[in-house]
Amino acid sequence: MATSLTLSKEELRDLTGYEQPSKQLAELHRRGFHRAYIGRHGLVLERAHYEAVCQGATEKAKPKVRPIIRTPAHA
Structure with a gap:
């Protein structure tokens, strides 16, 4: 049997202990699955x-780029 690209609804329920997608998402984020999201057809976890x-x-955090704001020289 081929494995799907995303976890099934049953796998997500077993993993989180919740049925409701919003509660599942909160639990997954708490556990470090930060790429989980609620899509058109429910919760998605690759x-x-x-x-x-x-x-x-772990994913390396991308450095935050801060814009350099300069005042015009002629001001």
Whole structure:
């Protein structure tokens, strides 16, 4: 049997202990699954992200780019 790209509704329920997508999402985010989101047809958690987080992989935070604001020289 082929494995789907996303976790099933049953897998998400078993993983979080919740039926309601908003509660599932909050629980997943609390556990470090920050790429989970609520889509058109319910909660989405990519299997690759799930497996990576479970194996201890973390995404490196991108540095925040701050704009440089300069005042005009002729002002």
